[in-house]
Structure formats: C-alpha cells, structure tokens
Amino acid sequence: MVEAMPIQHSQAFRIRRFWNWFPLGLAYAFLYMGRYNLTVSKVALGDLMSKEAFGLIFAAGTITYAFSFLINGPLTDRIGGKRGMLMGAFGAAVANILLGILTYGIRSLGWQVNLTLAFSIIYSLNMYFQSYGAVAIVKVNASWFHVRERGTFGGIFGILISLGIYFAFDWGSMIVEATKINPSYQLNFIQNILRNLTGAANANIDQTWWVFFVPAFILIILALIEIFLLKDTPSGAGYQDFDTADASSGEEDKPFNLKDILKKIFTNKVLLTIAFIEFCTGVLRNGVMQWYPIFAKESLQLPGDHFMRANWGFLLMIAGVFGGLFAGTISDRVFQSRRGPVAGILYATMFFGTLLMNFVLFNPNPLLLGMIMVFMSFCVIGTHGVLSGTSTMDFGGRKAAGTAVGLIDGFVYLGTGFQSLSLGFLTTANWHYWPPFLLPFTIIGFYLATRIWKAIPKGKKGGH
Numbered sequence: 001m002v003e004a005m006p007i008q009h010s011q012a013f014r015i016r017r018f019w020n021w022f023p024l025g026l027a028y029a030f031l032y033m034g035r036y037n038l039t040v041s042k043v044a045l046g047d048l049m050s051k052e053a054f055g056l057i058f059a060a061g062t063i064t065y066a067f068s069f070l071i072n073g074p075l076t077d078r079i080g081g082k083r084g085m086l087m088g089a090f091g092a093a094v095a096n097i098l099l100g101i102l103t104y105g106i107r108s109l110g111w112q113v114n115l116t117l118a119f120s121i122i123y124s125l126n127m128y129f130q131s132y133g134a135v136a137i138v139k140v141n142a143s144w145f146h147v148r149e150r151g152t153f154g155g156i157f158g159i160l161i162s163l164g165i166y167f168a169f170d171w172g173s174m175i176v177e178a179t180k181i182n183p184s185y186q187l188n189f190i191q192n193i194l195r196n197l198t199g200a201a202n203a204n205i206d207q208t209w210w211v212f213f214v215p216a217f218i219l220i221i222l223a224l225i226e227i228f229l230l231k232d233t234p235s236g237a238g239y240q241d242f243d244t245a246d247a248s249s250g251e252e253d254k255p256f257n258l259k260d261i262l263k264k265i266f267t268n269k270v271l272l273t274i275a276f277i278e279f280c281t282g283v284l285r286n287g288v289m290q291w292y293p294i295f296a297k298e299s300l301q302l303p304g305d306h307f308m309r310a311n312w313g314f315l316l317m318i319a320g321v322f323g324g325l326f327a328g329t330i331s332d333r334v335f336q337s338r339r340g341p342v343a344g345i346l347y348a349t350m351f352f353g354t355l356l357m358n359f360v361l362f363n364p365n366p367l368l369l370g371m372i373m374v375f376m377s378f379c380v381i382g383t384h385g386v387l388s389g390t391s392t393m394d395f396g397g398r399k400a401a402g403t404a405v406g407l408i409d410g411f412v413y414l415g416t417g418f419q420s421l422s423l424g425f426l427t428t429a430n431w432h433y434w435p436p437f438l439l440p441f442t443i444i445g446f447y448l449a450t451r452i453w454k455a456i457p458k459g460k461k462g463g464h
Contacts, residue, residue, distance in 0.1 A: 024140060024226065052425060059418075093216040095126030143234065173304070320378070326378075346379040358435035361434065
C-alpha cells in the first residue's frame with residue numbers, strides 16, 4: 001500500500017531525501033564539468049583545435065549522447081537509477097582520463113595523430129556514459145518527489161545544471177591557468193596547491209591535460225560515496241513508498257515491460273511535443289553557453305582575467321540558479337504544476353533576447369553582450385529544468401521515467417549536436433551568422449509550448 005497524503009512528509013524523511021539527492025546531484029554537476037571541459041580545452045589549445053574541429057568533436061559526442069537513450073533509458077528503468085548513475089560516473093571518469101592521456105601525448109610527447117578523429121572517438125565514449133546522468137537522477141527522484149513538489153525539484157535540477165556549468169567553465173579555466181608555464185594572472189591559494197602538486201611550475205609546456213584528470217578524480221570519489229548513501233526508493237532507505245500521482249499512478253505492482261513503456265512514451269503527444277521543444281533548447285542553450293567564451297577570446301580579444309571570461313561559469317551558475325527556481329516556483333504555484341506556460345513565457349523572452357543580441361554583437365562594450373548571454377541562459381536553463389527535469393517524471397511516471405528523460409534529453413543533445421556542427425562552420429565564415437541562426441528556434445519553441453499549455457499528468461488513479 002501507498003500513503004494517501006504524500007506531500008505531508010516528516011522532517012526525518014525530508015532530511016533523508018536531501019542526503020539522497022544531494023550527492024546524486026553533485027555527481028550530476030561534476031558530470032557537466034567532465035563534459036564541457038572540452039570547450040575549456042579548446043580555448044586553451046587555440047589553433048591546435050580549430051573551430052571546425054571543435055564543432056565536429058562536440059557534435060560527435062552530443063549525437064552519441066542523443067542516441068544513447070535508446071539503450072540507457074530503458075536499461076535504467078530496469079536496473080534502477082543508482083546503478084545507472086554509478087555506471088555513468090565511473091564510465092565518464094575513465095573516458096576523461098583517456099582524454100587527458102590523449103592531450104598529454106599530443107602536447108608533451110608529440111604524438112602524430114588525427115586530433116579531430118581521436119578526440120571524437122573518446123569524447124563520444126565519454127558522452128555515452130554521461131547520458132546515464134540525467135536518466136539516473138530523474139529516475140531516482142521520481143520515487144521521492146510527488147508531482148506537486150516537482151516544480152521545486154525542477155528548480156533544484158536547474159541549480160545542479162548551473163553548478164556543473166560553473167565547475168566546467170570557471171574551475172576548468174582555473175585548472176588550465178594553474179598548469180600553464182606562465183600564468184596570465186595571480187593565482188589563488190587552491191591554484192597554487194594544484195600547481196605545486198602537478199609540477200607545473202617546473203614544466204616546459206602547458207599541462208592542459210589536467211582539465212580532464214581533475215573532474216575524473218572527483219567523479220570517482222562521489223561514485224564511491226553514492227554506493228553507500230544513494231537509494232532508489234524511500235523504502236530502500238527505511239521509509240514508506242507513496243503514490244506520486246504521476247503517469248504511473250495505479251501501476252505500482254505492474255512488472256517492468258519494455259514494450260509497454262516504449263508504447264506509452266512514443267504515443268504520448270505531450271512527451272513528443274516536449275521532445276521537440278527541448279531540441280530547440282539544446283540549440284539555444286549551447287548556442288549561447290558554448291560559443292560566447294570562444295567569441296570573447298577570438299573576436300573581442302578579451303584577456304583571460306577579464307570579468308566576463310574569468311567569471312563566465314559563475315555568471316551562468318547565477319543565471320541558472322535563478323532561472324531554475326523561477327521556472328519551478330511559478331510552475332507549481334502560479335500554473336498549478338503545468339510546465340507549458342513557463343516554457344512559453346521563457347521562450348518568448350528568448351526571442352527578444354536573441355534580437356537584442358544581434359544588434360549588439362560587435363558593440364565595443366563586451367559587458368553588454370555578456371549580460372545578454374547571461375539573461376538568455378536564465379531563460380533556457382529555467383526551461384530545461386521544468387521540461388527535462390520535471391515533465392519527464394510527470395508524463396513518463398516512475399515506471400518510465402528513465403526512458404522518458406532519455407527521449408527528452410536525447411532531443412536536447414540532438415539540438416546541441418546540430419548547432420555545434422552548424423555554428424562551427426558558420427562562425428568560421430562570419431560571426432554575424434551566430435544570432436540569426438538561433439532566432440528561428442526561439443519561435444518554434446514558443447509555438448510548441450503553446451501546444452502543451454494545459455497539459456498535466458493523470459495516472460490511472462487520476463491526478464491530484
């Protein structure tokens with residue numbers, strides 16, 4: 001049996017739930033660090049990795065990620081989120097170690113390899129394991145959060161994404177700077193420790209490979225912690241399971257059936273609409289986040305210690321935290337746990353942001369352009385949190401949460417791969433193509449959001 005009033009959780013339950021999702025969330029955030037460190041390494045490697053090569057490598061990884069859901073979504077629904085996250089964390093750690101070894105071989109040992117091909121293969125392996133992350137975190141939390149609480153979790157999901165972006169861009173940039181032969185600015189205490197540990201002070205070449213080794217080490221530590229702390233369900237931690245009132249409501253005792261789950265996912269018009277919205281999200285999120293640091297160095301020629309470059313990850317984190325909390329809160333409290341209105345409002349806002357971005361792209365004030373980029377990130381991370389982090393639990397239900405988030409996140413990364421391939425070539429031709437490329441996706445995303453404006457999940461017992 002399940003509880004009748006699932007939202008009335010005890011304080012002990014809430015504390016135990018925190019200790020369940022917090023290390024899980026940290027692992028998810030550091031997966032981001034082990035994902036977007038490729039962008040940091042591209043900035044550090046300069047001409048050694050061209051924009052076309054970077055676009056191809058990133059696209060290879062993100063397209064691999066997108067199609068991995070065909071395996072990892074149903075697999076995680078079967079084996080559970082805990083095992084899925086452990087596979088993702090350990091696998092991504094190994095792949096990052098291999099990327100570090102490859103970078104060391106090319107830079108220090110003079111390996112004569114096809115950089116684009118070699119990076120593409122290993123980065124694709126990394127992204128295969130990375131794809132377990134979002135699937136696992138949603139799968140686990142689908143059993144711990146009632147549908148009426150999931151807007152709040154969508155905000156948490158956005159915060160975790162934002163932390164990961166901060167770790168990737170700012171911590172990654174600090175690692176690169178600390179392991180240079182001649183740092184371009186005064187290092188902080190932690191950077192000096194890393195510099196001494198790596199022997200970078202006495203090296204004869206920049207040790208860029210540490211941007212891959214450090215997140216690998218952190219992921220291994222967090223995965224070891226999760227072996228003991230993480231539980232798939234409240235009953236696994238000694239608490240009573242409850243009816244979460246999502247699309248699996250009333251099916252608690254029904255055995256796992258892949259055919260039924262796939263049918264439920266691929267015949268759900270709301271989920272399919274969300275998938276196409278999230279394709280646009282993938283284009284816009286990475287079309288802003290990934291290319292601004294490259295533009296800032298290449299076209300604006302901002303130094304490494306310029307406010308916008310040195311704090312890019314921190315600014316994205318702040319934007320994502322407030323974007324995620326804003327989207328999740330108004331979804332639950334203003335729109336009665338409907339996710340479509342929030343996505344529509346944020347997509348409409350991104351339309352105007354992209355127009356403004358087009359007008360100020362080559363404005364001599366780089367701070368203004370950077371602030372527009374941060375504002376766009378506020379909108380797109382908020383959208384991603386309530387759709388990938390929340391709607392997947394709502395409309396997939398606990399039984400199919402892994403497969404549902406795999407589908408949605410797969411479309412996010414199809415969009416990411418599409419923009420990576422496209423902007424890699426377009427920005428090489430002319431940076432003026434950048435905003436016009438993004439603009440149509442704000443319009444498509446807004447239109448699709450209006451199609452799910454009133455959608456709310458209903459299980460066999462009915463929604464609450």
